[in-house]
Structures are given as structure tokens and as C-alpha cells.
Amino acid sequence: MKKTYRLGLFLGLASWLAVGLLLALLAVIxxxxxxxxxxxRVADGLTGQLYRQQSDDPAAAQSLLQRWDLAWLEVRDTQKNTWLAGGQGVAAPAWFKGLYAAATQPQHLTTSHALFNYQLNFAPQRQALLQDLGMIAALWLLGSLLLLLSHRQVLGRLSQQLQRQLAQLLDQNEVVEGPLPSVTDGLHQYQQQWQQRLDELQRATENLARQASSDPLTSLYNRECFRRDLTEILQTEDQGQSHYLVMVRASSLQTVNELRGHAVGDKYLQDVANQLSRSLRPLADSQAYRLSGSDFAMLIRKNSSQLPNLLGRELKQAFDGKQLEYELESVAFTGITLFRPGQSPEEVIARADLALARAQTGESNGSYYQEGSDVEFLQGESHWKRVIMEVIEHKSLVLMRQPIQSLSIANHNYHEIFARFIGREQQSLPTETLLAMAQRHDLLVKVEQLIIETIVQKYxxxxxxxxRWGINLSSSALTSNAFLVWLERLLLRDVTLAASFVFEVEEDLLDRNLAASRRLFELMRRAGSRSSISKFGKGLASFRLYRELKPDFVKLDPSLLQNLEQESTNQQFIRMIVELSHRMGCVVVAEGVEKLSEKQLLENMYVDAIQGYLVAKPAPLTDPVTAPHLDVLGASGGR
Structure with missing residues (x-):
């Protein structure tokens, strides 16, 4: 509608402008x-006057100039002698000369007695023309203003009427018929389009809000939502109402990722998340969150005092079933604490962390309920420190082994050795958490010394x-001078025994500490032990370690085996690693192999050995190896 009235206004102004231009043209004509x-008239009169008056008196010229309103005048006889000469007035401006080029040119007259030139004085005509044009411009402006006002009034009335119709549309969800049927139809269409667009925007907004507040892997709410919801509960005015915070840690995530690949690790986390969601279904106004890689939380509002025991038993029963499915030491532990509004988030989280730490030092997949609020912020970690010191003091660990199957002729078999830790009540402690807490409390080197001493004793x-037995070393061991001196002395006590060990260090750790890595590898060569780079092949920088460290073994990163049959790029990369390794006398082992098709493909790529659930699962050192048809792997010297 606005376009129609704007077009009418432009046409009216254009018509009025055409009228003004026509009037101006008539004035000019x-x-x-x-x-x-x-x-x-001047030419006729001037000729008669000059014919009668033949004088060179300047006064005569002046009288002629005044009488005929000339700008200038010059009279000569036939011999070019000047009779009269004079001038007055102002010459015509350029715009005036442009309009009247012929009339404003100097004029020339000739009689039998004289020759004369003159220029008319156009000041009166110019002044009259300017007045006419000014009057026409004023009339045009006045008419244009009147036209604009009339259109504005008409448009204003229509706008008010349309606003009333739109108000009715928004308030009553229907359009009342107006004076313009086409406009009413347009409003009906606009209503439908507006409602459709509003619905789309609402859905998009809800989707974006959901994405911003949820974890993409598990579909639970994320850490930011957890902090926001916890703070909101703590700031409510109902100080007497109690709530529960539940912390859950998926304790074997790193083990699953290393032994079975990240795809299985993702499914493992999703199973834990799904169980938390199922447990919360009967509980009103409760929510589950994923806080970090292996940590989850649940906020349960206004519930009974029986909840901790009931929830702890339910989660343990579910996680025990998953433990059998994944064949793990444990699946997840649960820490529960009670809190009330008015407490600080840090105090509540610290209390839940303490409950989780105590649960992890209890029975497998168990829970612990921490009700009291008088705890230090780091009490959970202090509890872990006491547990680790007890493990070191009482040498509370058992050794596990996993064999590596050779894909070629070899002279020596090779098992990787793992340590598992036992608590005060003979319960299995979560290995990943214990090692992480040991590193945080500067106890990891002592834990590794305990593991190596136990391996040397059991061998x-x-x-x-x-x-050969494979032993894993951490970054703390790699960078500790005291540990390296201790290890060298231990290995040099029995060179024959030292030759039976293969020390494995992850590629990332070696690359970040290259100077310490060279020292460690030189130490192993002096002692007669073998060296291995695990999780090898994360990028082209890996090949620098060949030149710097010259390892005896490399163990391919498990991520290279994910969808290996479809990933041609990974296949080419593995072939390149194998070719270069064989040129340097280095043995290539593939970790995390679970399918027979993967084994066959790796064998065609001339990989030397495989390790994973397809070969055998980790088992206690005292148990016999149950994997059939094991042609076990030898070191590079036996190839």
C-alpha cells in the first residue's frame, strides 16, 4: 500500500513540476x-535620429543613449571618422545571452552618411523575466507543499485504519473487514506468514538454547547449566529445604579408550549417561549433567532421606551389569551429599568430591553418602593421599598381563604388564583415579617405583x-632425575634380567620432553633393555622421534585403527610407518585390535604384531594365557 501511495505522490509532484516548467518556458518565450x-523599434528610431543629427558632440551621443535605452553607441562616417561614442548600463549576463543569443548580439546599421554600432540595454527585460520566474517557482513550491500535505493526510488516515486492523489481528487473532478488501486480504496472508515465521523462530531458538546447554555426546546438560542450576537452588529463600548433589565418575574411560578405541569409549560414556537419566525419571524436578570427560552430576530437589541408599544401590546394580558387559574392573562410582540453600557452591561441590573419593576407595561401583558440611575444600584429595600412601606402604597391588600376538616369525614372546591397586578392605581401587591423584600429590614416581620393583620381583x-615384559612409564618418571638414577641402578644389578624388559612411553610425552627422552633411551640401551613408543603415529612429527630416539618397538595409536577398512588415508599412513620402521630395524605393533578383519588387513600391511581383545584380554599374572594359537612376538633382533 505504501508503494502505491508513494507512486501517486511522485506522479503528482512530477505533473506539478511539468506545469511549472511550462509556465517558465512561456515566460522565456x-x-x-x-x-x-x-x-x-530602437533600430528604426535610432536610424532616423542619427540621419538628422550629424555631429561629433558627445552630448548628442549621451542623449541618444538615454532616449533609446542603449548600453553603448558608436557612430562613424563613411571614412571611419567617429561622430559619436558613448555608453551606459550593464552588459547582459551569460545566462541571459544564452537564452537570447540573437537579440543580445551587438547591432550594426548603415546609412548613406554614417555607420554605427550599438548594444541594447536589457536590464528591464532581464528584471521582468527574473520576477516572472520567481513567481512561477513560488507557485510551484506552494502547490507541491499542498500536494504533500494532502497525500500525508490521506496516508495518515489509512495508516491509522490499518493499525486498528493490525491491533485487532494481534489481540483477537482475526482481521476485521476494512474499507479496502485487498488490504484486508493482504493482512490475512500476513497473519499466516507472521505466525509461521514466529513458530520457526521459536523452534530455532529452542534448538539453539538446547545445543548451547547440552553435551553433544550424551545429550545431558553441560557444566555451565550445572553451575547455574546449583547456584539458583542455593540462592532460594527456603533455607530449611534440603536437596541432593550426586557426583558420578566413569572410572575406566582411559582404559576403554586405550584398549578398545574411542568409539567404544564414547558408547561407554553414553551407557553411563543413559543410566543416570533412567534413575532420575521417578524423581520430580531433577536433572543430570556431564561435567567433564568422565565426570557426571545429578541435582535432586526436595526428596526424602531414603534417597541416598536407594539411589546408590540402584546405580551399583546397573553399573555391575555394565562391568560384566565391558569386562572392566569397575564402571562408575557415586558420591552423594546433602545441601541446603545458603551454602556456597564450592562447599557443596567439595563435600560431593569427598563422597566420591571415599566411594572410589570402597567396593567396586559403590557409592558413599557424605551428609556433614564441616569439611575442608580439598578434603577429598587429602583422603586420596592417605589411600595412596597406604598402597605404597603395604605394596597393595596386583599385576595384570596382556599378550601380544606375532604376525611373523619371532624368537621371544612379549606381554604388556599392568598394575591394579587394592584398598584396605581388599577392594579394587580405580587405577586411573589413583594415578591421577598420585601425580597431583607428587607421589606418582613412588607408585611407579613400587610397580617396577614388583615386576622385577615377580619376573x-x-x-x-x-x-619380554612391557612396562609403562609416565611423564613424572621421564622428567625425574632421581627416578632415572634409581632405575639405572636397578637394571644394572642384573643385566640379563634387564634385557627382558621393554619400557613403553607415550609419543606425546616423549615429544614434549625430548632431552629427557634421549637420556632415558640411552639409559635403556646401556642397561640392555628395549624401548617402545606407544600411541605412535599422531602426525608427521612422529618421524622425528625415529631419528632422535631409535626405538626398538613402536605401538600404533589406536585411533589409526578406527574404521580402518574404510579409511584409506590411515591405511597409507600405517604402510608408511611400517616401511620406515622396518628400514630402521624397528618392530611395529598395532594396539586395540578387536576384529578379525582388522587383523587380516594389518597382516597384509606387514604389521609385525597385534594387541587387543581379539588376541587376549588383560588377566592376572597368576592366570594362564587363554588366547589360542599365539605365535608370540620377538624383539627386533630376532626378525
Whole structure:
């Protein structure tokens, strides 16, 4: 509608402008006719006057100039002698000369007695023309203003009427018929489009809000939502109402990722998240969150005092079932604490962390309920420190082994050794958490010394002749001078025994500490032990470690095996690693192999050995190896 009335306004102004231009053209034409008439009259009169008056008196010229309104005058006889000469007035401006070029040119007359030139004085005609044009411009402006006002009034009335109709549309969800049927139809269409667009925007907004507040892997709410909801509960005015915070830690995530790949690790986390959601379904006004890689939380509002025991038993029963499915030491532990509004978020989280730490030092997949509020912020970690010191003091660990199957002829078999830790009540402690807490409290080197001493002690009794044992080292061991001195002395006590060990360090740790890595690898060569780079092949920078460290083994990063049959890029990369390794006398082992098709493909790529659930699962050192048809792997010297 606005376009229609704007077009009408433009047409009206254009018409009025055309009228103004036409009037101006008529004024210009009338002035030109007046100029021609005046020029002819002056020429006739001037000729008669000069014919009668033959004098060179300047006064005579002046009288002629005044009588005929000339700008200038010059009279000469036939011999070019000047009779009269004079001038007055102002010459015509350029715009005036442009309009009347012929009339404003100097004029020349000739008689039998004289020759004379003159220029008319056009000041009166110019002044009259300017007045006419000014009057036309004023009339045009006045008419244009009147036209604008009339259109504005009409448009204003229509706008008010349309606003009333729109108000009715918004308030009553229907359009009342107005004076313009086409406008009413347009409003009906606009109503439908507006409602459709509003619905789309609402859905998009809800989707964005959901994405911003949820974890993409588990679909639970994320850490930011947890902090916001916890703070909101703590700031409510109902100080007497109690609520529960439940912290859950998926304790074997790193183990699953390393042994079975990240795809299985993702499914493991999703199973834990799904169980938390199922447990919350009967509980009104409660929510589950994923806080970090392996940590989850639940906020349960206004519930009974029986909840901790009931929820703890339900989660343990579910996690025990998953433990059998994944064949793990444990699946997840649960810490529960009671809190009330008015407490600080840090105090509540610290109390839940303490409950989780105590749960992890209890029975497998168990829970712990921490009700009291008088706890230090880091009490949970202090509890872990006491547990780790007890493990070191009482040497509370058992050794596990996982064999590596050779895909080629070899002379020595090779088992990777893992440590599992036992609590005060003979319960299994979560290995990943214990090692992480040991590193946080500067106890990891002591834990690794305990593991290596135990391996050295157990080797003569549990290893078959010529068997090699793989031992993992951490970043703390790599960068500790005291540990390296201790390790070298331990290995040099029995060079034959030292030759039976393969020390494995992850590629990332070696690359970040290259100077310390060179020192460690030189130490192993002096002692006669073998070296291995695990999780190898994360990028082209890996090949620098070949030149710097010259390892005896490399163990391919498990991520290279994910969808290996479809990932041609990973296949080419593995072939390149194998070719370069064989040129340097280095043995290539593939970790995390679970399918027979993967084994066959790796064998065609000339990978030397495989490790994973397809070969055998980790088992206590005292148990016999149950994997059939094991052609076990030898070191590079036996190839």
C-alpha cells in the first residue's frame, strides 16, 4: 500500500513540476518576443535620429543613449571618422545571452552618411523575466507543499485504519473487514506468514538454547547449566529445604579408550549417561549433567532421606551389569551429599568430591553418602593421599598381563604388564583415579617405583624363558632425575634380567620432553633393555622421534585403527610407518585390535604384531594365557 501511495505522490509532484516548467518556458518565450520588438523599434528610431543629427558632440551621443535605452553607441562616417561614442548600463549576463543569443548580439546599421554600432540595454527585460520566474517557482513550491500535505493526510488516515486492523489481528487473532478488501486480504496472508515465521523462530531458538546447554555426546546438560542450576537452588529463600548433589565418575574411560578405541569409549560414556537419566525419571524436578570427560552430576530437589541408599544401590546394580558387559574392573562410582540453600557452591561441590573419593576407595561401583558440611575444600584429595600412601606402604597391588600376538616369525614372546591397586578392605581401587591423584600429590614416581620393583620381583617366577615384559612409564618418571638414577641402578644389578624388559612411553610425552627422552633411551640401551613408543603415529612429527630416539618397538595409536577398512588415508599412513620402521630395524605393533578383519588387513600391511581383545584380554599374572594359537612376538633382533 505504501508503494502505491508513494507512486501517486511522485506522479503528482512530477505533473506539478511539468506545469511549472511550462509556465517558465512561456515566460522565456514572451521575454524573447519583447526583446525582438524592442530591438526593431530602437533600430528604426535610432536610424532616423542619427540621419538628422550629424555631429561629433558627445552630448548628442549621451542623449541618444538615454532616449533609446542603449548600453553603448558608436557612430562613424563613411571614412571611419567617429561622430559619436558613448555608453551606459550593464552588459547582459551569460545566462541571459544564452537564452537570447540573437537579440543580445551587438547591432550594426548603415546609412548613406554614417555607420554605427550599438548594444541594447536589457536590464528591464532581464528584471521582468527574473520576477516572472520567481513567481512561477513560488507557485510551484506552494502547490507541491499542498500536494504533500494532502497525500500525508490521506496516508495518515489509512495508516491509522490499518493499525486498528493490525491491533485487532494481534489481540483477537482475526482481521476485521476494512474499507479496502485487498488490504484486508493482504493482512490475512500476513497473519499466516507472521505466525509461521514466529513458530520457526521459536523452534530455532529452542534448538539453539538446547545445543548451547547440552553435551553433544550424551545429550545431558553441560557444566555451565550445572553451575547455574546449583547456584539458583542455593540462592532460594527456603533455607530449611534440603536437596541432593550426586557426583558420578566413569572410572575406566582411559582404559576403554586405550584398549578398545574411542568409539567404544564414547558408547561407554553414553551407557553411563543413559543410566543416570533412567534413575532420575521417578524423581520430580531433577536433572543430570556431564561435567567433564568422565565426570557426571545429578541435582535432586526436595526428596526424602531414603534417597541416598536407594539411589546408590540402584546405580551399583546397573553399573555391575555394565562391568560384566565391558569386562572392566569397575564402571562408575557415586558420591552423594546433602545441601541446603545458603551454602556456597564450592562447599557443596567439595563435600560431593569427598563422597566420591571415599566411594572410589570402597567396593567396586559403590557409592558413599557424605551428609556433614564441616569439611575442608580439598578434603577429598587429602583422603586420596592417605589411600595412596597406604598402597605404597603395604605394596597393595596386583599385576595384570596382556599378550601380544606375532604376525611373523619371532624368537621371544612379549606381554604388556599392568598394575591394579587394592584398598584396605581388599577392594579394587580405580587405577586411573589413583594415578591421577598420585601425580597431583607428587607421589606418582613412588607408585611407579613400587610397580617396577614388583615386576622385577615377580619376573623370575611368572615369566616363561625368553619372555619380554612391557612396562609403562609416565611423564613424572621421564622428567625425574632421581627416578632415572634409581632405575639405572636397578637394571644394572642384573643385566640379563634387564634385557627382558621393554619400557613403553607415550609419543606425546616423549615429544614434549625430548632431552629427557634421549637420556632415558640411552639409559635403556646401556642397561640392555628395549624401548617402545606407544600411541605412535599422531602426525608427521612422529618421524622425528625415529631419528632422535631409535626405538626398538613402536605401538600404533589406536585411533589409526578406527574404521580402518574404510579409511584409506590411515591405511597409507600405517604402510608408511611400517616401511620406515622396518628400514630402521624397528618392530611395529598395532594396539586395540578387536576384529578379525582388522587383523587380516594389518597382516597384509606387514604389521609385525597385534594387541587387543581379539588376541587376549588383560588377566592376572597368576592366570594362564587363554588366547589360542599365539605365535608370540620377538624383539627386533630376532626378525
Amino acid at each position: 514572451r521575454t524573447g518576443q519583447q526583446l525582438d520588438s524592442d530591438a526593431q 623370575p617366577s611368572y615369566a616363561s624363558p625368553g619372555q
